[in-house]
Amino acid sequence: MKTYFECIPCLVRQAVDSVRDAGLDDEEQADVLRTVLREMGEMDLLASPPAMSQRIHELVRAQSGIPDLYASQKKASNELALRLFPELREEVAGANDPLELALRLVIAGNIIDLGVKSGLCDGDVHESIEHAIAAPFDGDVKAFADAVNAADTILYLADNAGEIVFDRLLIERLPRERVTLAVKGGPIINDATRADAEVAGLCDMVSVIDNGFDAPGTILEKCSPEFRERFWNADLIIAKGQGNFETLSDVDAPVVFLLKAKCPVIARHLDCEIGSLVMRMHGASVPVAR
Amino acid sequence: MKTYFECIPCLVRQAVDSVRDAGLDDEEQADVLRTVLREMGEMDLLASPPAMSQRIHELVRAQSGIPDLYASQKKASNELALRLFPELREEVAGANDPLELALRLVIAGNIIDLGVKSGLCDGDVHESIEHAIAAPFDGDVKAFADAVNAADTILYLADNAGEIVFDRLLIERLPRERVTLAVKGGPIINDATRADAEVAGLCDMVSVIDNGFDAPGTILEKCSPEFRERFWNADLIIAKGQGNFETLSDVDAPVVFLLKAKCPVIARHLDCEIGSLVMRMHGASVPVAR
DSSP, rough: OOOOOOOHHHHHHHHHHHHTTTTTOHHHHHHHHHHHHHHHHOOOSOOOHHHHHHHHHHHHHHHHTTTTTTHHHHHHHHHEEEHHHHHHHHHHHHSSSSSHHHHHHHHHHHOOOTTTTTTOHHEEEEEEHHHHHHEEEEHHHHHHHHHHHSSEEEEEOOOOOOOOHHHHHTTTTTGGGGGGEEEOOOTTTTBOOOHHHHHTTTTTEEEEEEOSOOOSSSSSGGOHHHHHHHHHHHHHHEHHHHHHHHHHHTSSSEEEEEEOOOSSSHHHHHSOOOTOOOEESSSSSOOOOO | OOTTTTTHHHHHHHHHHHTTTOOOHHHHHHHHHHHHHHTTTTTTTSSOHHHHHHHHHHHHHHHOOSSSSSSSHHHHHHHHHHHHHHHHHHHHHSSSSSSHHHHHHHHHHGOOTTTTTSSOOOOHHHHHHHHHSSSSSOOHHHHHHHHHHOOOOOOEEEBBHHHHHHHHHHHTTSOOEEEEEEOOOOOOOBOOOOHHHTTTTTTTEEEEOOOOOOOOSSGGGGOOOHHHHHHHHHHEEEEEHHHHHHTTTSSOSSSOOOOOOOOOOHHHHHHHHOOOOOEEESSSSSSOOO
């Protein structure tokens, strides 16, 4: 999608957030932030937010000496989601339309995004689940089911830790032998990496790869050749979250985006209210089918 | 007050806002923003937000070639406030406690602050007025009246355009011959300058000076010697808005702050809810009196 200058303050906020609880004193935090600001002054400000975010967090990690600034938040999000998981799975199994409820709930899990919002409490997640069950759903479940049935190979692009546990609700309803789950190639904000896929129990269920890069989205030209091959050969790509939308919405591939529209820029771009559940099918074949 | 790193993204947002409607194309806007970011990378990030904001907007004006980026918004705010003024003045005159209602309404007018919020619609102002009439009021009106009565010289520090028309509701209830109104020394965000005091009809009512500097607050060491002399000789200083609070809350002088707590940082610092009406008496003599 087009980049908006409004994203720039939000990227600076991400940097502020990332060092707030890193155990640095005020002067050390100021040093990191000055480095980030100076570097942003040299950036292409029309690049995608995930591209700028990747570079910003690379700088923060290098200067703070902390390789994974969100480790404890990711752990807490996974634990919360794992506590909620058994009951949610039962609700999905007993629903009138289990696939629709699974889609709603995996989108609800997209609230666990520390790139968009500073901090997150358990209450936010509970609220997101309740909202997802009751809210209007901007998507065509039948077309999604058809696209899944028609696809021999499905690539599922995970978004965040915690959220990835929710993703299992949908992945369990897909033809697992045809599914590959892709996580990020390294720690970036609270995005899921292989460790989170393991904690979510997904590594025993589907093939799991990483995309070879540490942006909070999917910047194809920076991803590994192996990932790119999977991407271009997939019959269906299920892409979770804002970061994947921001980086893939203009890519000509059979992608279904599942996200919560969490910020004003995305909501305006998608022409929906903030907080909406969004499923968008996109690419050469819409509805997606071979 | 202490500066919080959370203010840094907000300062970047101010810069983004300031060039959005300035008639620059994307690349020109990006150039301005890159200059701002680079310069922020050299700043003392523990300086007050108004000090950083002053420098940022100085850069934006220099690079964009536009001397007053908020001219049209200031004009619109004044016009809106002037339309509302006659009815509000009648309401104050007919109130059980006219001074309290005047205080509430001049604080309501502090919603017209483009430093804190991107954009502002007439509805925001109407809502702020309704809220100000009904909301709890965190201030001691009797102590304020006593301080006014005891003061031979009163310095009233205006905040924003539009808001300055609301200020007239209070200024009309003060002993005018003892009041000096101070505006900013040059255009900065939508802060009021002498032109706005004139539009508000205040120049015929009280003595009007400017503070000799163009920060969105009162940075005493940068203000003119004439202003500083008035400041230090005033028996009572009435300081409107967040910017004046941010720059004067640690100054040992008889200041009454009147503001709406519009951002999470200020609300947390003042230990109140966002949107609260706040009157704080501060300085060597609290309650303020000679």
